[in-house]
Amino acid sequence: MDFFKKTLDPVIALSAIAVLDIFLFLVVGAWTVGGGETMMTGLFAEAVMGEEQLARIPFWSLVFKPDASYWKIYISLGMLFGAFVGAVLSNEFYLRFPRRLSEWVLITIGGLLMGVGIRLAFVCNVSTFFGLTPEMNLGGYLSISGIIAGAWVGSMIYKKILEG
Amino acid sequence: MESAIGECLVAFVFGSVVGLLVQRSRFCNTAALRDAILFKTFRNTKALLVAMMILTIGFTTFLTFGEGNPMHFDVGLNQVIGLFLFGIGMVLAGACTVSTWVKTGEGNVGALWALLFTFIGMFLFSLLWSANYWPPAAGSMTGEPNLEALQLGYSNAATLQEKFGIPAVVFGMVQTLVLYAIYRAIRRKEMAQQTHHDELAAQHAAE
Numbered sequence: 001m002d003f004f005k006k007t008l009d010p011v012i013a014l015s016a017i018a019v020l021d022i023f024l025f026l027v028v029g030a031w032t033v034g035g036g037e038t039m040m041t042g043l044f045a046e047a048v049m050g051e052e053q054l055a056r057i058p059f060w061s062l063v064f065k066p067d068a069s070y071w072k073i074y075i076s077l078g079m080l081f082g083a084f085v086g087a088v089l090s091n092e093f094y095l096r097f098p099r100r101l102s103e104w105v106l107i108t109i110g111g112l113l114m115g116v117g118i119r120l121a122f123v124c125n126v127s128t129f130f131g132l133t134p135e136m137n138l139g140g141y142l143s144i145s146g147i148i149a150g151a152w153v154g155s156m157i158y159k160k161i162l163e164g
Numbered sequence: 165m166e167s168a169i170g171e172c173l174v175a176f177v178f179g180s181v182v183g184l185l186v187q188r189s190r191f192c193n194t195a196a197l198r199d200a201i202l203f204k205t206f207r208n209t210k211a212l213l214v215a216m217m218i219l220t221i222g223f224t225t226f227l228t229f230g231e232g233n234p235m236h237f238d239v240g241l242n243q244v245i246g247l248f249l250f251g252i253g254m255v256l257a258g259a260c261t262v263s264t265w266v267k268t269g270e271g272n273v274g275a276l277w278a279l280l281f282t283f284i285g286m287f288l289f290s291l292l293w294s295a296n297y298w299p300p301a302a303g304s305m306t307g308e309p310n311l312e313a314l315q316l317g318y319s320n321a322a323t324l325q326e327k328f329g330i331p332a333v334v335f336g337m338v339q340t341l342v343l344y345a346i347y348r349a350i351r352r353k354e355m356a357q358q359t360h361h362d363e364l365a366a367q368h369a370a371e
Contacts, residue, residue: 010211013189018215022222028171029233033261041286059290062301071171078179083269086187098274110257111278113249115285121246124261125193134219136321139239146244150251151197
């Protein structure tokens with residue numbers, strides 16, 4: 001099947017995703033990832049710390065009360081599943097590890113910044129580009145200005161590292 | 165949709181199709197910004213813009229008729245700072261929220277590591293939030309500006325329609341035109357790059 005042999009044009013892929021996102025917007029809400037990830041964090045923390053201990057941290061009772069039936073979790077799990085199926089059927093699944101220690105360090109810092117940033121903003125990049133901004137929510141424009149500035153700073157740091 | 169199981173099922177099917185399409189197209193939101201800034205290549209940026217144009221028309225059309233489930237919360241300075249940190253983080257990690265899941269599905273352990281530390285970052289922020297309660301939780305949002313808390317309130321295409329009496333889709337069309345103008349500017353830049361490249365190739369061939 002050609003679909004699993006050739007790389008799909010991203011314009012076609014994203015157009016199809018946009019149409020599906022409109023359907024999702026009508027049924028439950030626009031595509032988002034950060035909310036589901038936060039709920040998963042809460043569920044993991046609850047499993048490790050116990051319900052009582054976690055309830056002592058106000059964030060997990062006032063902002064995100066751990067709930068496994070939160071629909072946004074399943075978007076992320078679906079993406080993992082869909083990508084796995086695509087990778088297996090196109091013979092592109094194999095274990096890849098960062099080779100250098102510096103890569104591990106950058107990924108660690110990057111991951112932490114993404115986690116803190118998502119929670120501080122209440123939104124992630126997906127909600128910014130595929131939810132808030134198309135809804136013309138003021139938060140979309142604020143988020144876009146932040147992410148472009150951040151990507152520029154990140155790119156300059158990345159360039160320094162590449163040159164160094 | 166009222167059933168939680170139904171919502172989760174719809175979300176999972178949606179996510180599965182998205183995961184498959186992103187995996188097959190190699191789309192990456194990080195690359196859409198990083199490559200445009202660093203390498204002046206726009207493969208992912210164009211796809212992002214096309215999706216935003218379709219979504220803007222789709223969402224604002226339904227908002228015009230009071231349909232759909234728009235995100236509803238107050239916004240403010242925290243969006244700018246939060247996404248600024250996120251933007252740095254995604255470039256350093258080489259992946260955003262979508263590509264961490266998709267690359268993990270392809271067997272990329274670095275992406276799984278980024279995902280793990282995204283969760284840790286979220287947990288660390290939950291401790292910080294519990295110490296200062298900023299930005300305000302959904303329960304204390306009013307929809308109105310609250311400058312003390314650096315919040316500007318809530319507004320989208322539907323509130324613009326309510327305020328000005330102009331259908332939301334009209335605002336959506338204006339935004340789509342702006343996005344299209346950016347898309348066209350990128351296409352012109354690409355064509356200029358291609359012409360320059362062809363000229364250089366012709367010169368080399370002549371030599």
